[in-house]
Each structure stands twice: as structure tokens, then as C-alpha cells.
Amino acid sequence: MDNLTEANLKKLAGARSYERALGYLDAVSGVEVGDGWVTASVHGTERYEVELTLDGPDGPAGECDCPYGMEGNFCKHLVALGLTVLAQRESLPRQRKAARDRAQDLDTWLSALSKDELLALLREQVDEDRRLRRRLELRAAGARGDLSGVRASVRELLDVRPFARYGYVEYADARAYADQAGQAASAIGALTGSGRPADAIELTREAMRLLAEAVETVDDSDGWLGQVGADLAAAHLEACRAARPDPEELARWLIDHALGDYDDGLTDIDPLDYQDVLGDAGMTALRKLVVEAWRGNRTGWAEKYLMERLAKTAGDIDTVIAVHAADLTPNGHTHLLIARELDTARRPDEALSWAERGIREAEDLSAVDTALVDHLCERYAQAARLPDAVALRRDHFTARRSLLTYQQLRAAARAADCWPAERERALTLLRADAERRRQDRYGYSGWVLVDALLDDKDTTAAWQAATETGAHDSQWLTLADRIRADRPADALDVYLRLAEPLTKDTGNEIYEQLVALVLSIRDCHRRLNTPDAFTAYVTTLRTSQKRKRNLMRLMAEHGL
Template sequence: MARKVVGFGEDDLRALAGPRSFERGLGYLDAVSALEVGDGSVTASVRGTDVYVVELTLGEDDVVSGECDCPYGQEGNFCKHCVAVGLTVLRRAKTIPPQRAAARARASGLDAWLTALSRDELLTLVREQIADDRGLRRRLELRAAAARSDLGTVRDRILALIDPRPFARYGYIEYADAPGYAQQVAEAAGALRALTGGGRAAEAVGLAEEAIRVLGEAYEAIDDSDGVVGRAAAAVADVHLEACGAARTDPERLAEWLVGQVLGDSNDVPDLDPLDYAEVLGASGLACVRQLAAEARRRRPSGWAERYLMERLVRAEGDVDALVALYAQDLDPSGATHLRIAEELESAGRADEALRWAERGLRDCAAETYVDGRLVDYVCARYAKAGRPDDVVGVRRDRFGAERSLAAYRHLRAAAQAAECWEAERVAALAALREDARRERGRRYGGPVLIDVLLDDGDVDAAWREAGGLADDRQWERLADLSRESRPAEALAVYLRLAERLKEPTGERAYEHLARVLVGARECHRVLGTQEAFADHLVGLRVELKRRRKLMSVLDRHRL
């Protein structure tokens, strides 16, 4: 098999990107510019929502990889922009080998030139570069301070890098300024890593913790929609973990700091997880984290962060009973917590206990109007699997009794039909809904559920009988839509009444609604053979509302 000229092909790009991103990449071929071929990489710009920079790299065995600074690419995905650059390279495959050779020659020539320079010449060159490149100067200043163990300067430079104020022109870092700030935070992370590598891990720990504090306090005033600052802050957290390991940080002190960070007010970024530090903490440190988390939970049992931390720790221990006990301390009135307990027990192979907890959830929440539908579905699914259709009907009947809604009626209907007892259940359900409608007459916002369920059953005649004095406009319109052929005169009366009300509101949605009602009226006139009457009505309406030009265009579009 012949070797590929550029080391990869369309199939490789499709496999990396997936079918969707590959197809979308085809539409960006004309957006690729500034293609630059290096020895083992290709860089280019791609214009999309913004101008993005793409770099494709050929690793060992010509395995291609790609990076892009678009939001999707920054999540580690081989995006459509990478595909576009890859396809552009394939289109220019014949020119790539000589360009790569030229890149190697340039790199070799540069290396030879630098090697031939004297010390003074190199110093002059570096000084010229740092005079023009602020970022390079900061990085070299940090390296110099670290090399001479000038921790005061290192600290000042790192804190200067993560200081948000130079980017917060209005007291807030805007979206456009977030990448620049993120780059400085990443530089700070690099400096901390260099400090650790230089044998000053203990100092790196303290500086990293100070940096994390500043980032946590500043983050709420940053528009980090693309997550660039969050990723840079995560790099600082990674360095802190590395430094803690290298410095052999005291486990109890580290445990106290971690719990304080997780439970503190500024814990959005970086998102620290004490379990990531398990190896550094050791058994004694993890026990301290557990104790501190339990104490915090007792002090503030309703706290979300306290509950989440405790749950993470207990789950990591693998003790299902302890996890169940933790959940049981704070049972949600909707039954959602009962469901979580049931799912944990079922995952542990304890299906009977799981069902008992789910059943308990239904009992505990029986009087609640809202019960988590997933809990009800869970119990019904297990009853059905066990061949207990009557019990499924019982659960759905109880829920319908507590929550008289169309959704609850549909669930009851499906269960009763499966158990072949729907006729009796329907009679009882409709009787309850009629009583609701009678009791709430004149006091209800919107029409009664009774009308909705009759329409859902397809019992249009019964819906007409019950609608008088009860149905709202939405239900009347639905009734008319279903009755154009069978009850054209009654449906027409509904449409005309609705059209009269819809003449007042303005706006696109109101005009579209009026047009739909008029289309329904036109259909009724067609069935009745009174098209001329409709034409006269429409002419009168157009004359009356002629000043509403948008309405006239909507009517024209519907051929009215």
C-alpha cells in the first residue's frame, strides 16, 4: 500500500471529527487562510463566528491530531475548523512535501545561526525580543526570580498575572477580554509549576492557594462564556495538587484547606475535589476531610455544598448503606430522594430493598399534588415486569386522585387498558372530573381537565355536551378544529366568536392565530356551501383592519 503524501486522508479526518463535524467542515473550505506548513505541523486561520487558529500535528506513525481555539475545540474536540484545514492540506497534497522540507531547512538554518552567535550577540537578541514582547519579558522575569530564589518577586509577579483589575475596565471582565486574562492565569500556572520543579514545592503550594483565592473571588465578575478562564484556573489547581505531592504537605492542614474551599462562598472556580488529593491526603487526611464534612453538614443540614461534599465522600467509600442513610436524612417531599435511594440499592443488586424504598416514597408523598414522575414510573415498571398489572393500575389511580391532570389521566388509561379494566376506570375518572368542573365553575383559570381528557379520548360528542359554560377559548378552538366536517355550523359559530376576540390583540403571534381561526371558518363555510358569506365576512374584516399592514400580509400569506 502506497504511503500517503501528507500522512493522513479523508477517512482519518472523518474518524477524528465524527460524521456531523466532518460534514460541517466541508462548508468552511473557503474560510481557510494563512496556511503555514511546518516540519511536523500545519497552522491556519479559519473564519467562523470569529477567526480561529487551527494547528494540525503529525505524531508518530503519521497519526494526525488537531487543536483549535474555538469553544468546541477548546474542549478537546477535533472540530469542523480542524476538518476544513485538514481537507485544505489534502487538496494541496503535492505542495506539502517541499514545504515541509523547506520548514526543516529553515529550522536547521535558524538553529545553526543561533549556535554560531557569541554570548554577547545572544544577549543582545534576547534583550531586543523582551523589549518588544511583554509576555516573553514576564515569563523570563519569573524564571530569573525563581532561579535566584527571589520568592518575593515570584509572588509579586504571579499575583500581578492573576490580578483581574487591569482587564476589568468597568469593574467587570467582559467576554472579549476573558481570553487575555486567561492567558495570564495560564502563565501563572506555568510559573508555579516551574517553582515546584525547581525544588520550591512548599512555596508553590502557598502561592497556588493564594492564586486560587483570588480567582475564586474574581470569577463572578468575569464573562467566561467560553470557559477559557475556568480552564486556566483548573491548570492552577493541577499545579497545586502536584506541589502538594512534591512538598509532602501536612494531610490535616490540606484537608482543612480543601474543605474550606469546597464549602466556601467562592468555590465556582477552580472546581476542587478532595478525592483528587486522595494519594496526597492518605488515610489520615481523608478521615479528616470526612470528619470536617460531617461537622459542616450537622451545622448546616440544608446546605447544598455540604450535602454534595458528604455524598461524594460516602459514595467513594463504596458503602451503600451509609449512602442510603445519608440520603434518608433529607427526604424530598416530591419523592426524588426515595428514587435515588432505590436506584443506588438496585445498582448494588438489592432490587427488593430498592422497590420497598420506592413504595415508601409513594406512601410518604401520597398527599402531595406533585410527586416526581420518575418515582411513579419506577414503581410501575417494576410491577409490570413482575406481572402485577392491577398494582400498576392502583398506583396510577392514586396519582390521578391526587393530581387531576391530563398527563395523570393518560397514565391511568394506558395502565388500565393493559390490565383490561379501562371501561370501569374511565367511568370513575370522568365522574371525578365532572365533579371538579362543577365545583370550580366560575372560579377556575382556564377550562376544566374534563374537556381535555374527553378530547384526548376522541370523544368529541361528549366534549361538546360538557363544554357549555365550562370550556376556555383554547378548548373551544380545539373542539371546532375536530368538528369542521361533523358539526360545521357549531364549529363556525366558535370560530366567529374567537375571531371577534382576536381582532383586538396586535403582533405577529396574534395575527397568525387570527389567520388560523379564519382558515377554520373558511373550511366550515365550504362544508356548509356558504363560501360567499365567508367572502363577504372577510372583505368586511379587511376593511375594518386595513391599517394593520402586517396583518394584511399575514392574511395574504394564508390566501385569505
């Protein structure tokens, strides 16, 4: 409860959602306090159900069934409930104790009921709750080994038609469908528990196929069906461990499943998880099938993954390299994977050779995997080959001129004690780029020259470059901040220019940016000893912006 504060609510939701929540405090109703949680309804565009967890390991958390909340965000409705809870902080401990007492009273009452009384109560609930009745029917069918009954129930659970308004399950209904579909895995697990694991294997495979068909017509943006698939995969493995099916047949099914694209990766079954079930005969068959599949399609993702997994399990580094080498990417990423494998295997000379080969064979150095460049430069540094590291960084910068590649070149050149010459060469390239950008605004996207000079702390040169070839607003702001103490008049011109377009926009973030600029403008006038000019500026600004109440409030808070 100590973590539930206005500051934490604002941090969780963000300033925008927090501000919006202030308008929903009167829309919170039906607050119910439990031991560690609070639920309520919040009336917005629709009525939304909200649950706030008070004692989570990472502080407050919550769920809301509004569209924004369903995406996993801490929405304005959760903030509104949190603020409502804070408003009654003093009574909350008493309410939580009452919730614990109610739970204890219920448990005591249920424990005192006879078997007949409990059955009568359960039958009453089953009559009123269709979902509870279905869950219990499934458990009953599984317990008595009624395969046809369980199969019929599983098919019903995975049927999308009750949720598909126009032949398609929309985002708003996807979670409800997934909740229902998830009961299929529980039903199959019950079948295994009742001593029918072979039937459970058959039924799990059918359920996987049905789920794969269903996902084509479900907007599963939040991945709810992925959890259903994972539960089915776990149920299949559990059933196989109990039934001990024919190892060679199981190996064939696992490979067919891994290489097939019918389940869209929903179940994500790893054949090597079945080693204890397959035994020696099954693993031999599995290896043979994997090798055959890879030889038939050396560029297939699934084939490569299976072959690599088997090779790594066996400690066969050469086969791992062969898998990667059979499908080298043009950006050097595969070369890097091979180099890392060889480094791990303590074969550094081969690793270095593969990394260098990746650079040589890259079709476009500007698109090369930057991790490969970093890896090779690190190896050069470890081998005291500093000129080679500088040369690679220079080539990479020349091909891909950015602030990052400039910084990396600078670090390598300083380590090799040759930065002045490298800097002049690099700046010459950047000046040419900036000049082309100035002449043809659409011919070059970037303002790297100014960024590089700012990063070098060469403010005078950066200002000159910005003046001659242009700069974007964030760079001008940085320049103004840096020169304000010595050149307040120049800085003032920048701040005034940046503030003007903000006066035409609305929104709290815009207002914060504008007020920050006005504070900088005030500082410039103080340094220039022109307070009257600042007073006139603020008066004009207030007059023209008086309808923006949040801006006026923010200016008042800063004494403007």
C-alpha cells in the first residue's frame, strides 16, 4: 500500500493518461476492496471493469477491459480507481481486514457443510453458471475416460463461431474466446490423470489442429492464443511421458510438427524436450529425420534451427558452423554467429578469419551488421592491431555516416593516437554532406555535421556549421543553451524562433516546452539587462494565449 501514491500512478500511466483520469473520479462506482486488490466499474465511453492490485512485487499494477488497458497499459480508468482508493486511505486497512474476515467466514461455513449440502450448493451454482457447468462436465468426462465426450467438448471449446459476429473474432472478443479455448488443455490433462494418456495424445494433436484453424479468424493481437497453444504443448508432453508411445512414430510426428506451418508457431514444441520419452531409438530416428530435412532445404528456418539444436546438444561445433555457412546472409550476421561459436569453442584464429570474411563479403558496408564491426574491432584491439581497428571504423563511417559511427571512429583513433588526422578527414565528408543537403533539401537526410561538432564540444564550429548549412530545431536548442552565458543575444534569437510555432499548438507537453523556452528567454534578457523587453514579451504572450488555461496555470507556477 505504501507504493500507491499519486506520483507512482502518474509514473505508471504517464502524464497524459493521469491528467485525463482527473475527469473520471466521479465515474468510479461499485468499489469493492479485497485483501490486496480493489475492483470497481468506471463509466467512460462504455462501462469498464477495473482491478487494481495494491501489493504487487513491483508496486501497484492493474487490469482494465478498455481497449487501451487490454493492450497492457496502465490506463486512465486505473488511475481514477487508484486516486479514489487514495482518497479513502484511512479506511482501507479496515476494509481489507473485513475482506479477510469475510473470506475466513466463508471458508468456515463451507467446511461445516455436509456432503449433501455442498452438492446442493454446487448444483445451484452449476445451474446459474454455464462456464462452471462446462468445466465440471469436462472434468467428469475425463475422470470416467469418456473420450468421445471429451472430444466433443474440446471441439466445442475451440469453435470460434459463437464469438464471430461476421465470420471473424474481433479484438474485443478474442480474450473471451481464448479463455474458453484454454479449458481444452485442462480437459486433456484430466484425461491423462484418469489413466488415458494415449487418448490424451490423440486428442491434443487434434486440438492443436483446431486451434491452428481458429487462429486464422481471430484478432489475437495480444497473443492470448499463444498461451493456449503452450498449454496444449505441455499437455501433449505430459501425456507422452505417461503413455510412452512408439518412439519412431513420435519422432516422425515431432519433426512433421516442427517443419509444418499449420499451427503458426502457436504450440512451439521443441523435439529435444522429448529426449526422455524418445530414448535411444527415438533420438536416432529423430536425428536421421532432421538431417534429411536440412539437406533437402538448407535455407529453411525450421530445418536450420533443428539441425543446429541437435549439433549443439551433441557438442558438434563443426556441424553448427556448416549449418550457418550453408546460408550466409549478405550483411555479415551469419559470419558473426560463426565467429562467436568458434570463440566459445576456443578457436580464435578461425573465429577472426570468419569475422574478417564477413566484412569482405558484405554487399553493402553501410548495411553491414554493426555488431560484426564491433566484434572485429574488439578483437583487433585485444590483438594490439589498433591501425586495423581504425581502418575498419573509418570504412564503416565512410559508408554509414552517422553520429554513432563518428563516435566509434573517434574512440578507435584516440586509442591509436591518430584522432586529429582522422577527425579532419571525417569532418570533410560531413561538410560535403551538409552542403549537399543545403543545396538539395531532399537529397540528404541528416544533420550529422552539427551533431558531431556538438559531441566534440566544439560549440563555435557547430554554430558556424548550423549557420552555414542549417540545423534542426533540437540542435539549435542545444546550441542556444551552450552559448547563452557568453552570447545571450544570439541565444535569445533562437529561443524566440523556437517558441513562436508552439504558441499555435495545444496540449500539456507543448505547454511544458513553451514554458521552458520562456524561462530561457527570461534568462537571456537578464543577462542583456533588458527586463522591460521581457515583460512586454510575456504580457503579449499571456494576452494571445489566455484561453489556454493549463498554459496560464503553468506559467503562473513558474512566476511568468
